[in-house]
Each structure stands twice: as C-alpha cells, then as structure tokens.
Amino acid sequence: MNRLTDHLTCVGAAVMELGAFSGFLYFVKARELYYDLMESVTGARVTYSWTRVGGMRWDIPEGFEAQSYAAIKETRRILKEIDGLFTKNRLFLDRVVDVGVISREDAISYGITALPPLHRRGL
Numbered sequence: 001m002n003r004l005t006d007h008l009t010c011v012g013a014a015v016m017e018l019g020a021f022s023g024f025l026y027f028v029k030a031r032e033l034y035y036d037l038m039e040s041v042t043g044a045r046v047t048y049s050w051t052r053v054g055g056m057r058w059d060i061p062e063g064f065e066a067q068s069y070a071a072i073k074e075t076r077r078i079l080k081e082i083d084g085l086f087t088k089n090r091l092f093l094d095r096v097v098d099v100g101v102i103s104r105e106d107a108i109s110y111g112i113t114a115l116p117p118l119h120r121r122g123l
Helices: 002-017 021-042 066-084 090-096 104-110
Strands: none
Touching: 002 021, 021 066, 066 090
16 A cells, blocks of 8 residues: 555656646545555554564554455546546647657667556556
8 A cells, every 4th residue: 555655646746747736636636545544554644654574563443444445446436537637638648648759679778668558458
C-alpha cells in the first residue's frame, strides 16, 4: 500500500506539472483511500511503522480486509476516470505524444523498458 500511495502521488504530480491540476486531484483522491486504511492500523497517515522483523507490530483491525478490497475497487474506478480525462484529451496529448522520443537501439542500450497504456492492457 505504501508503494501504491507513492505511485499515485508521483504520477499525480507529474500530470500536474503537465498542466492537469484536476488529474492531480483524482490521483490524490485515490491515494487518500490507502492513507485512511493505514491510519486505521497505525494511527498515522504517512509516516507509520507497522512492519517489524519477525512480524507486524499490531494486528489489523476488524473489517480491514473488506475495506482494502473496497479501496482497490474504488481505485480502479478512479483510474478509469483519469484515463477518460487524458486518453483523448487533445491539450494533454499535445504535451506528451512524440515528446522525448528515443530510438529502439538507444532504448535497448540504456536498458529502458515500457508498458503499453492502461487502456491497451484492459485495466
């Protein structure tokens, strides 16, 4: 969950830097679902110490698993909204399509890899 919140924050900040502040707010909305979950366990929203060598510091609260599944389902819904905001948005696409193009040979030599867009992966 920590990694997921970090990715939601970083990608949200990236779209904001490209002029899409509303996109940032969608990413933060999804991130808050996981901050709430971690707060229910640790009492902290961002800097929490839960895992320890040999196990967990605290047991998860009752209902945590169901709340986690609900957060995942809601995150998927929010990500579909985000995809809808950007996939065909001409202003956004003009800022990111064919920008920073690198040849196949250079990409291989630098060890760069990429995944296809979410909509092509069925997410």
